[in-house]
Every structure is written in structure tokens, then in C-alpha cells.
Amino acid sequence: MPTLTWPEALARIADRAQQVDQHALWPRDNMEDLLACGALGWAIPKAFGGSELPSDELQQRYGQLAGACLTTALVLTQRDSAISFFAASANTPLVTEILPRMARGALFATIGIAQLTTSRQHVAPPVTAAPAENGFYISGSVPWVTGARHAQRICVGAVLPDGQQLLVALRTSSPGAAALARMQLPALSGSFTGEFRLEKVMVAREDVLQGPTVNALAARSANRGFALPTCVLPLGLAGAALADATTLLETQGDAARGAIGSLQRQHAEITTAVFEAGLNPDQFVMSEVSPRLRAQANVLAMRCALAALELAKGRGFLTDSPAQRRVREAMFFFVWSSPRTVIEQTLSLLVG
Numbered sequence: 001m002p003t004l005t006w007p008e009a010l011a012r013i014a015d016r017a018q019q020v021d022q023h024a025l026w027p028r029d030n031m032e033d034l035l036a037c038g039a040l041g042w043a044i045p046k047a048f049g050g051s052e053l054p055s056d057e058l059q060q061r062y063g064q065l066a067g068a069c070l071t072t073a074l075v076l077t078q079r080d081s082a083i084s085f086f087a088a089s090a091n092t093p094l095v096t097e098i099l100p101r102m103a104r105g106a107l108f109a110t111i112g113i114a115q116l117t118t119s120r121q122h123v124a125p126p127v128t129a130a131p132a133e134n135g136f137y138i139s140g141s142v143p144w145v146t147g148a149r150h151a152q153r154i155c156v157g158a159v160l161p162d163g164q165q166l167l168v169a170l171r172t173s174s175p176g177a178a179a180l181a182r183m184q185l186p187a188l189s190g191s192f193t194g195e196f197r198l199e200k201v202m203v204a205r206e207d208v209l210q211g212p213t214v215n216a217l218a219a220r221s222a223n224r225g226f227a228l229p230t231c232v233l234p235l236g237l238a239g240a241a242l243a244d245a246t247t248l249l250e251t252q253g254d255a256a257r258g259a260i261g262s263l264q265r266q267h268a269e270i271t272t273a274v275f276e277a278g279l280n281p282d283q284f285v286m287s288e289v290s291p292r293l294r295a296q297a298n299v300l301a302m303r304c305a306l307a308a309l310e311l312a313k314g315r316g317f318l319t320d321s322p323a324q325r326r327v328r329e330a331m332f333f334f335v336w337s338s339p340r341t342v343i344e345q346t347l348s349l350l351v352g
Helices: 006-022 028-036 055-068 070-088 092-103 216-220 229-247 254-278 281-286 289-317 322-332 340-350
Strands: 109-112 127-132 135-146 153-159 165-171 177-182 193-204 208-213
Touching: 006 028, 006 055, 006 070, 006 322, 028 070, 055 070, 055 229, 055 254, 070 092, 070 109, 070 135, 070 153, 070 208, 070 229, 070 322, 109 135, 127 193, 135 153, 135 165, 153 193, 165 193, 165 216, 208 216, 229 254, 229 289, 229 322, 254 289, 289 322, 289 340
Parallel strands: 109 153, 127 153
Antiparallel strands: 127 135, 135 193, 153 165, 165 208, 177 193
């Protein structure tokens, strides 16, 4: 039974955002608040102890969390992304072991599949799998894992010699598995995002989620809402920056009010378009709609953050100001899971 309401948890998390950012803290207290308000069960099916929140409501709350503390939002959405693969797996004994524990906050899992999507696709597969008698040996480097040092399981993708893919629920305590030092980032360092190394790590067959198969990532095709956070999180940050800007308008003239009003209208229009596309997941994921909306959301997040910084003036440039934090956080969206189509759309918007 939740001991906090969602608005109460959100307010507590927002109060800690500057501290999490300035001291690069793992958001442990925030995760406890998410557990207390039931958020750790939102993405988990009811059959496995979760509350299975409707997709549109879940995405709205992701956006609200991004506006409160983007570090915490990244940790939660990466965790929930792993959950989507667990829930889609036909390995019922494994799923039955993992998901109820995640719903109770007794296990933290995250995801490492960038090597199969947007990272290092121009080189040989960075994570490979070799068949063994009772499973597979996994070797290589997962370039981008959020919260690996705090996880007991990581959903990892690997490629077999014949080109087929494998998805496993890797135990981080396995011999040969190691989280490297977190990356030095201008923002979100508290997410402890970094590289994860695998040196002939033995993964038993009972820990395999998908595969071997041609496309292990297709497992989530029945629930494409997983792609929406790439739009929802920047829109959440943009909304929070606009709220900050609005409070600073009292001493400003009509020109400033008109500019913020224009950004508010853009925010409303893009948000509506994103959620309308989310009701038709195949349209969002499989066409040019997704890259365009993602680029629009990313650029809008930066514009709103810069507008709030401008209105805050010199005070906004101090390290304890949310204004400069939001500008640094907005930079993240320009590099987060950006395939070529998103990059092209973003550059087109940046040059007008």
C-alpha cells in the first residue's frame, strides 16, 4: 500500500534535484520515494505484482519526473525499459523470479542494449556471444549502462558468430563482469552511467530472455510505448523550465511575455502530437514521425531552458541555480539514442 501520493513524492524529489546534480549523488532517497508511492510497479504487469499503469498515464508521469529531477527520470526509465524486455520474454521462470522482486524494490535492474541500436554500429559487434554446453559465454563492452554499479541484473544484448542476437538477464555478480568508473558528464552524473565490461562471462540458459534470433529487440514490438520517453523526458524538462521562466516574468515587459507565451504554445502542440502518435505506436516507431517529434522535443527543451536562464540573468549562471542545471540537462537529449534520422532532423531545426 503506497505511503506517499505521487504529488508528494514528486515534490520531495524536486527538492533534492540540485543536491543530486551538484554532488553527483545516486538518487537513493528518490528511488525509495518512488517505491513508497508505488512507482516501481507502474511498468510491471499485475500478474507479476505490479500495478500496470496505462501507457499514456505512465508517460505523463515520466515527463513530470523529468521536470523534477532528470537524473532520477533517467534511472527509472532505463529500469523500466529493462522491465519491458523481461515482461516480453517467454522465459516464465526467470520473469517470475525477477519482476515481483523489482515491484517490491528488492532488486534493481537496468539495460545495456545501445550496442545493438545506435552505439558503435560502424565497428564489429562490441558484445559477442559464444555457445557453451549449458549457455553462452558473453564478452565485450556495453558502452552505455545507467546505474550498473547499483544493479543486480542488466538486460544485455549480444551477437553470435552467425549474426543472430541474444538477450540475457546478466547477473552483475558473475565472474568476468565489471562496471567501469562512471563517465564524466556535464549533467546526470548521479545516474552512474558508464561502460560495462564482460570477459567471457558465463550466462546460463535459464538467464536467456530472447534468442538466439535475427532481431532480439523485436520482443518489445507488442508494446511500443517504450520509445516514447525519448520525447516525453525532454518535454518534461521543457515544461519545468517554462514554469521557472513564468515566475520570472513579473519584472519583464510585453516582449518577454510574448516569447514565453510562444514557447508555451509550442510545448502544448508538440506534447499533443507526441501523445497522439503514442496512441498509434506503429506510426510513432516505424515512420518519419518519431525522428521529427524527437528533434522538435529536443530543440524545444534547449530553447525553454535557455529562456529560463536568460530571465534569471546572472543569478541563473550560479551552480546552485536550476536554470543552468536545466541547460546542461537539455544537452543530454541531443546525444541520447540518436540515430542518423534524428540527427538530420535536429540539425535541420537548428539551422532554421
